[in-house]
Amino acid sequence: MAPTLSPVAGLPFVYRFEDCCNVYVVQEGSRALLIDLGAGGVLDALPSLGIERIDAVYFTHAHRDQCQGALTRADRLAGVPLHFPRRARPFVDPAARSDLTPPSPLVGRYPGRFDPPRPIVGAQYDLRPPATIPWGGFDLEIVALPGHIDHQVGYLLDVGEHRLAFCGDAIHSAGKIHEAFHLETDHYTGAGARKAAESLRTLRQLRPTALCPAHGPVTLDDPIGALRRTESLLVAFAELKDSPFPGLPHVRRLARIAPDTLSPVSPHLWVWNNSYLLTSDSGAVLMVDCGAPLSDAFWAQFEAHLRGRRIEVVLVTHPHCDHVDGIESLRESVGGELQVWAHEAIADAIEDPYRYRRPWLPLAPARVDRRLLEAEVFIWREYTFRALYFPGQTDLHAAYQVMIDGHHALFCGDNFYPPQRWGGYGGLSGLNGGHPIEGWRRSIDLLVQLEPEWLLAAHLQPFPFRAGDFEVARRWCDEIARAMATLAPDGCVERHHSPHAFALEPYAQTVRGAFLVSGRIRNPYRHGIEAVTRLMLPDQWRATPDTALLHLAPESEGVVEWSVTPSGPPCAAMLTLDLTYGGTYLGEKAECYVWYSP
The missing domain is CATH 2.60.40.10 (Immunoglobulins)
Incomplete structure (x- = not known):
């Protein structure tokens, strides 16, 4: 059935058109203004209302599904002003966009914004909330509603006894958020969900009688209650996003460690920034991760503490730039004899990173010389390792089990830290391929089964394993999965919390x-x-x-x-x-x- 125009709140001159987003039409005689555009199908329906002219299109935000018709229906929009929030310019304007620079928009960064439109020429970035725009017999009040994206705005329109809130994707319906992965303004906290909750509080204070979202039904029944319920759920979700170890005491690190200092953890284990160095009695060194070209300061300390040794293997936990960007320069500095080993689940992403839509990509690919199978036992010098798939912060993550100086250790990359550091974990991020059950719960269950003594985490964080902490984290996995399902309009976590x-x-x-x-x-x-x-x-x-x-x-x-x-x-x-x-x-x-x- 073709989309049709339906009156909003029974009003004879405000209409909703279902496209890839809801498009709202405000009519005065033979002219109209549009709020959002979708794919532009509304343009074919306007003549049925006697509308001959579109005075302007006002966008709540610049995600593709709000504005793709500006390109595909450009011929029908000639001369029609396309008004975007001022802060949308770097997201839309071809001259200002960073994502159009090779080799990938995800090199060395987490974008914090998703679904950019194909470049739109001629857009106007002139909406600066708070402001009021007079149009005909109406006043369109603009309010900032960041959260779903940083530049999102809403429009309030007083019509008779009604106060309509055209609220973009700030809310879908009572207790529901459309594609909540858009709230992931960073990869490891609930900051985006908090910002979205604050926008709902702002909207609630403006006393709308109807909520008109970009996705979802018009809410006429207790809109204030719908805002309050969704706000409460978002705040609770943000708390869960912050940490899987709520209320747990701090954990002392295994050693005194400082940045840019080659520091001993045990007689055969050293740490330098984001790398560990495991020494063999043969004189060789295995490095776990190499996140940047090694500085002169590193080599001076290496010579002072580990004189005469050679780094012969780099073992990689995951392909983020701060774990692999130094590999090829190290290979050059040691004469090309360096071997790079990695779990089979992450090797392709190390060698061909730009194929992937994942944040924090490296500046350049690195060659993997040995691909380790799941649960493969492998030997380097006198050490026996086991390679383990270890999803969490990213689905492209591995861990490596080994005995070091009589201690059962696990090189665990960016998945877990002491509770006082970044909430004790590397974040639950859909863009990173994170999932509360298939990712985090799997790796937490593995840790509880393995019971290592040492967790050798990246970013200078070696710390002792406390089994009770991970029993708490197990429960967190179930709790945050329920919270995510509750927020999803159809209850599907995989559809609404993952951009993949x-x-x-x-x-x-x-x-x-x-x-x-x-x-x-x-x-x-x-x-x-x-x-x-x-x-x-x-x-x-x-x-x-x-x-x-x-x-x-x-x-x-x-x-x-x-x-x-x-x-x-x-x-x-x-x-x-x-x-x-x-x-x-x-x-x-x-x-x-x-x-x-x-």
Whole structure:
């Protein structure tokens, strides 16, 4: 059934149009203003209301699903002002965007914002809340509503006895948030959820009688109660995001350690910034992670404390830049004889990082010389290790079990720290591939089973294992999973708390001619889903097939592969996945980047 215009709150001149986002129409005679645009389907419906002219489009925020029609329907919008919040400029304006710079928008950074639009030329960034915009017989009041994204605004409109709040994605419905992964303004705290809760408090104080969200139904029944309930759930969620070890006492580190200081942890174990150095009686050294080119200060201390030794292996816990960026320079400095070993689950991401949509990517790939199988027992000199898949902060994470100076130790990367450091863990982040059960619970269960004496965490944090702490963390996994399901409009954590439900791969690539792109569509539900996909391209580029239909079995995923032929001058291009999912048009739901240089 084609989308239709439906009156809001029974009013004869305010309408809602369901597209990839809700679009709201405020009518005065033969003219109108729009709040958000979606894919632009509303433009075809306006004549049915006798509307001949659009005076302006006011955007609540600049996610793709709010504004993609500004590109695809540009011919119908000629001369229509497109008003964005002032703070949206670096997210939209091609001249100001950082994501269009190669080799990937995720090198060395966590973006904190998701789903940017394809570049829009001619947008106006003139909305500075708080402000009031007069239009015809109405006044449109602008209020800042950060949380879902930093620049989000809402619009309040007094119509008769009603006070309508066009609130973007600040709320979906009572107790629900659309795609809550957008609240992950960083990768390890609940700061984004707190900001979203504060925006709901702000909105509550403005006394709306109707909530008109970008996704979800119009809320007429007790909107203040809906805001209050959602605000409360977000605050509780933020507390859970902060730490899986609430209220637990601090843990003393195993040694006195300082930055830029090669410090002993035990006779055969040293720590330098984000690396551990394990020494062999043979004179060789195994380094765990190498996050930056090693400085002259390091080599001076290495010579003073470990004179005559050679680093012969780097063992990698995960592919974030601060764990691998120094590998290839170290390989050069030791004459090319360095070996890099890594668990099989993370090796591809070390060698081909730009393929992945993950934060904190390295500046350059590194060669992996040995891929370790899951639970593989391997030997380096007199030490016997076991390689273990260890998801948590990221799904691309490993740990390595070994005995050191009579102590059962686990090199655990960025997953766990003493409770007083960053809440005791590396964060639960959908962009990082984090999951409360499939990731954190799996690794916590493994720790409880292994019962190591030492947790050799990154970032200068070696500390003793306390079993009771991880029993608390086990319960936290279940609690935060319930909180996430509660916030999700349909109860599905995998759909609403992960930006990876729909993906294009490789995420970033540089090409000279024809190339391939794969679309990966997941179905986390217990029922089948039909997905219709299309790859959105720059003008004059072509893709085969044009569209593809997938029948996804319950709890499965499907893949579409496109062959793309670019043309025209060199450019930085964003390609997007246009998706109808389970009969609902979602819009351009995933992106990838291509730098074309013929």
